[in-house]
Amino acid sequence: MLFDLSKKKIQNFIMQKAIFLVLLMLVVVIAIINPKILRLVVLRDILMQSSTKVIMALGMMFVILTGGVDLGGGRLVGMAAVISASMLQTPDYLRRFFPDLPQLPLFVPIVMAVVVGILIGVLNGTIVAKFKVPAFIATLGSMLIIYGVNSIYFNMPPNNSQPIGGLRPDFTFLGSGSIGFVPVIVIFAALVSIAVWFVLNKTVFGKNVYAVGGNAEAATVSGVNITHTLMGLFAVCGGLIALSGVLEAARTGGATNNYGNGYELDAIASCVVGGVSTTGGVGSVPGVIAGVVIFSFINYGLTFVGVNPYWQSIIKGMIIVAAVSFDIRKYVQKK
Amino acid sequence: MYSLEMNHVSKVFPGVKALDDVTLKVRPRTVHALMGENGAGKSTLMKCLFGLYTMDEGEILFQGGKVSIPDSASALKLGISMIHQELHPIPHRTVMENIWLGRFPRVGGTWSPIVDHKEMYRRTESLLADLKLNLNPKDLLRDLSASKAQSVEIAKAVSYDAKIIIMDEPSSSLTENEVEHLFSIINDLKGRGVSIVYISHKMEEILKISDEVTIMRDGKSVGTWPASELTTDLIIKKMVGRDLSHRFPPKENTPGEELLRVAGFTSPHAKSFKDVSFTLKKGEILGIGGLVGAQRTEVMEAIFGLRVHSAGKLYIHGKEVFVNSAFEAKKHGMALLTEERRATGIFPVLSVMENLLIANMKSYQKKSRLLDNRRMVDDTKRSIKLLNVKTPNSKTLIKSLSGGNQQKVLFARWLLTLPEILILDEPTRGIDVGAKYEIYMIMMELAKQGKGVVMISSEMPELIGMTDRIVVMSEGRVAGIVDSQETSQEDIMRLATKFIQ
Numbered sequence: 001m002l003f004d005l006s007k008k009k010i011q012n013f014i015m016q017k018a019i020f021l022v023l024l025m026l027v028v029v030i031a032i033i034n035p036k037i038l039r040l041v042v043l044r045d046i047l048m049q050s051s052t053k054v055i056m057a058l059g060m061m062f063v064i065l066t067g068g069v070d071l072g073g074g075r076l077v078g079m080a081a082v083i084s085a086s087m088l089q090t091p092d093y094l095r096r097f098f099p100d101l102p103q104l105p106l107f108v109p110i111v112m113a114v115v116v117g118i119l120i121g122v123l124n125g126t127i128v129a130k131f132k133v134p135a136f137i138a139t140l141g142s143m144l145i146i147y148g149v150n151s152i153y154f155n156m157p158p159n160n161s162q163p164i165g166g167l168r169p170d171f172t173f174l175g176s177g178s179i180g181f182v183p184v185i186v187i188f189a190a191l192v193s194i195a196v197w198f199v200l201n202k203t204v205f206g207k208n209v210y211a212v213g214g215n216a217e218a219a220t221v222s223g224v225n226i227t228h229t230l231m232g233l234f235a236v237c238g239g240l241i242a243l244s245g246v247l248e249a250a251r252t253g254g255a256t257n258n259y260g261n262g263y264e265l266d267a268i269a270s271c272v273v274g275g276v277s278t279t280g281g282v283g284s285v286p287g288v289i290a291g292v293v294i295f296s297f298i299n300y301g302l303t304f305v306g307v308n309p310y311w312q313s314i315i316k317g318m319i320i321v322a323a324v325s326f327d328i329r330k331y332v333q334k335k
Numbered sequence: 336m337y338s339l340e341m342n343h344v345s346k347v348f349p350g351v352k353a354l355d356d357v358t359l360k361v362r363p364r365t366v367h368a369l370m371g372e373n374g375a376g377k378s379t380l381m382k383c384l385f386g387l388y389t390m391d392e393g394e395i396l397f398q399g400g401k402v403s404i405p406d407s408a409s410a411l412k413l414g415i416s417m418i419h420q421e422l423h424p425i426p427h428r429t430v431m432e433n434i435w436l437g438r439f440p441r442v443g444g445t446w447s448p449i450v451d452h453k454e455m456y457r458r459t460e461s462l463l464a465d466l467k468l469n470l471n472p473k474d475l476l477r478d479l480s481a482s483k484a485q486s487v488e489i490a491k492a493v494s495y496d497a498k499i500i501i502m503d504e505p506s507s508s509l510t511e512n513e514v515e516h517l518f519s520i521i522n523d524l525k526g527r528g529v530s531i532v533y534i535s536h537k538m539e540e541i542l543k544i545s546d547e548v549t550i551m552r553d554g555k556s557v558g559t560w561p562a563s564e565l566t567t568d569l570i571i572k573k574m575v576g577r578d579l580s581h582r583f584p585p586k587e588n589t590p591g592e593e594l595l596r597v598a599g600f601t602s603p604h605a606k607s608f609k610d611v612s613f614t615l616k617k618g619e620i621l622g623i624g625g626l627v628g629a630q631r632t633e634v635m636e637a638i639f640g641l642r643v644h645s646a647g648k649l650y651i652h653g654k655e656v657f658v659n660s661a662f663e664a665k666k667h668g669m670a671l672l673t674e675e676r677r678a679t680g681i682f683p684v685l686s687v688m689e690n691l692l693i694a695n696m697k698s699y700q701k702k703s704r705l706l707d708n709r710r711m712v713d714d715t716k717r718s719i720k721l722l723n724v725k726t727p728n729s730k731t732l733i734k735s736l737s738g739g740n741q742q743k744v745l746f747a748r749w750l751l752t753l754p755e756i757l758i759l760d761e762p763t764r765g766i767d768v769g770a771k772y773e774i775y776m777i778m779m780e781l782a783k784q785g786k787g788v789v790m791i792s793s794e795m796p797e798l799i800g801m802t803d804r805i806v807v808m809s810e811g812r813v814a815g816i817v818d819s820q821e822t823s824q825e826d827i828m829r830l831a832t833k834f835i836q
Contacts, residue, residue, distance in 0.1 A: 203448045204439050211425050211436050218423035221387065222437035222491075223408035282427050 019273055019323040023294045030301035037304050044183065048176075050296040051189035052244040052251060053266060057274075057292050058196045058285065059240030060267040062233040066213040067280035068128065068135025070234070072143035073241045073267055076120060077260025079150040080113040080245025084171075085164040085255035086153075087112075093166030097159050106170055110246050117242020118235045120146065125234030129227040143264075147257070154257040164255045175250030185247055192240065197285040199236070209233050214281030241267075269316070270295045272323040279328070295319075336399065338363040338530045339384075339499055344393030346379060353379045354390070355554045359532075361499065361547075366521060366531045368541045368562065371551035371574055372771075372794075377534050378420055380551070381501050384532075385417045386410040398498065411437070414498035418488050418505045420534075426477035431459040433476055434491045462494050466520055480606070481508040481628030482835065489517060493524065500524065501532045506540060507627045510835040518544050536794065538567040538824075552576050571796070583800035584775050588782035590619035590803055593653065595756050595787055600637055600647035608634045608811040611647070615756065615787040620778060622802035622819065623791040625831045630811040631791045632674055635758050639664045639671045651756070665694070670749035674760035674791070676738065680745050683734035687726050688715040690733045690744050695751045718747035723773060739770025746777055757781060758789045763797065775801055795824045810834040 200206035274291025276283030
């Protein structure tokens with residue numbers, strides 16, 4: 001009898017963490033095929049690549065917690081990258097975006113980009129909360145609008161859609177520099193993670209996010225302001241995604257209007273793999289971080305062991321569908 | 336002087352006047368019972384008071400002053416809290432978070448964004464101790480039983496320190512002991528100057544706990560009386576508006592041979608139904624009684640192939656059948672009218688005709704695979720006439736019909752599939768009295784034709800008045816099967832609470 005119970009528990013555990021375990025196995029397989037991937041430098045590289053994605057996925061988590069999704073996330077990465085990069089080029093660079101722009105303090109363009117992200121988030125949240133447009137549709141619209149606006153900005157003379165380069169070293173330091181062996185960008189991701197964890201677990205706003213996602217009706221009758229909560233969480237989402245866009249520009253040392261295209265799908269996939277339920281109300285920061293890191297490892301690893309990119313796309317697609325179907329099973333099977 | 340007055344309140348929903356010039360006056364320090372049949376408008380009235388609905392006409396006076404209550408937040412702020420009929424748990428959150436949602440204690444004052452978990456835990460513990468409720472503040476709601484979850488709702492409503500607490504069926508999933516406990520809490524609250532509006536269908540409870548009773552019928556208030564002047568019979572008479580003997584059509588059906596046998600149906604889920612067995616005869620109306628959470632709907636859905644079962648057999652005409660989907664159930668002559676008419680029954684934006692024929696479309700295919708329009712129109716007209724559906728025409732969208740007429744359309748839908756076994760899940764919920772009688776007539780007529788009818792109902796009088804036998808369920812198990820002629824509401828209640836720990 002006791003054995004039975006523990007067997008059931010194990011089954012349950014496997015059921016709950018199925019997709020996680022499958023991916024861990026994939027990680028192991030990759031490591032066996034090419035053990036060199038386990039070298040410290042490579043792992044550090046993977047962690048650096050994960051950092052901007054962690055920040056973005058944490059933003060995305062807020063929206064998924066309420067059963068929605070932000071499709072405009074990838075394009076917002078591009079916009080934030082272009083905004084910050086366009087104002088942070090070295091004075092002697094030949095093809096400057098703003099030829100006569102004086103040297104700005106580092107934080108000014110960064111804050112501008114993040115504020116733009118927050119405003120777009122507030123707009124998304126307003127459309128979702130006030131006009132009851134599903135997040136999927138509202139953000140599909142903003143995805144197209146963001147890309148259009150960003151491309152117009154990017155195409156302004158004298159830039160005329162040239163990739164933005166020649167970024168200031170103090171800016172690129174944020175993305176590719178390190179303090180000792182620890183990359184600055186990883187420190188950023190860690191700080192953001194702690195902040196998000198704090199907001200979700202220790203603040204009224206965070207708890208309201210879980211409540212609205214878990215049972216909107218209950219939140220309403222308990223006097224929670226759903227509109228404000230939705231607007232707030234979309235704002236946080238926009239702000240974090242914009243921040244990840246800024247850091248993406250700093251990390252790669254450039255920006256174009258096509259930066260970040262499709263990143264929103266990676267972020268959604270990472271959240272789901274990390275246990276954020278697409279039906280709302282369930283999800284944690286450590287889960288999302290684990291989801292992103294595993295996903296990045298597989299991404300990197302598949303290239304590392306020589307899987308061609310077309311196959312990589314197929315594998316990633318299968319992982320996403322499998323993750324969501326396992327997630328749905330967890331809740332639906334209760335019937 | 337009243338602590339609450341609702342004067343001349345009216346509210347119209349599409350197709351039905353839910354409240355018609357209703358007046359309710361509640362004195363301070365009293366329990367004021369609100370009674371009426373399902374669909375009489377009690378919950379609607381309370382939802383207007385709690386800011387969930389906006390009333391079309393009327394005024395609310397609270398503590399003598401006129402107030403407007405646009406949403407729940409303002410109701411709570413005024414000092415009106417509510418235990419809701421449908422529970423509102425947030426499953427993956429703790430007991431204490433569920434209780435204090437919307438007004439978490441904060442570190443360092445009202446405007447701080449940070450939740451004070453220690454304070455929240457302390458307050459929850461003292462609240463639960465105060466109410467003598469045995470709950471762990473840190474348990475997740477999804478792990479609690481229905482009665483524990485209801486206790487959380489009670490604790491929550493009390494914790495607002497409200498002047499008025501609305502209790503909409505607060506005892507629906509409580510055991511007898513827990514109800515006693517609730518009453519001691521209520522008496523305590525009265526002592527502290529709180530007034531309580533108490534909605535329940537249970538006569539004994541009402542007569543025991545309430546000081547005054549307001550009775551509603553068909554969206555109107557019938558009147559208010561001191562509880563001491565009322566008896567069960569009097570209340571029923573005022574609720575129904577005519578003698579009980581005319582509430583149900585005369586029983587003219589005669590049960591025959593066995594039609595359906597359910598043997599040992601068990602769910603794979605621990606908290607669900609277990610070892611459910613019963614038989615249904617031809618021409619019989621079989622009632623399924625029990626409290627909310629007794630898994631009645633779940634069993635029927637399992638029989639109909641909508642839910643999985645891990646053990647149990649199904650026999651139709653003595654032959655074992657296997658039903659793993661609604662499609663197969665239909666093939667074996669079963670039909671299911673679901674409980675949530677709006678959610679799982681009607682297609683609101685389709686016409687009456689489409690709603691009528693949707694379960695039977697295939698039979699209208701011609702050889703060319705196109706649909707035979709003339710036959711569809713004919714069948715629709717015939718069904719509308721047969722069941723006396725009040726609709727402007729067959730192209731009217733079903734959402735604009737009243738609840739009773741929508742239910743008749745659903746009946747007609749399943750009758751067109753020529754079923755032998757009809758499973759009806761709360762078929763008269765939210766339907767006005769006149770239409771109810773017509774639904775009863777249809778059921779009786781079907782039984783007379785030799786069909787087997789299974790009816791889940793939470794209304795005792797309906798169960799006793801309409802059925803031949805009643806299967807009473809408790810906590811997912813069959814607590815007993817009683818003969819409707821010989822049983823009483825008390826017997827059924829006793830069985831319904833048999834397995835509650």
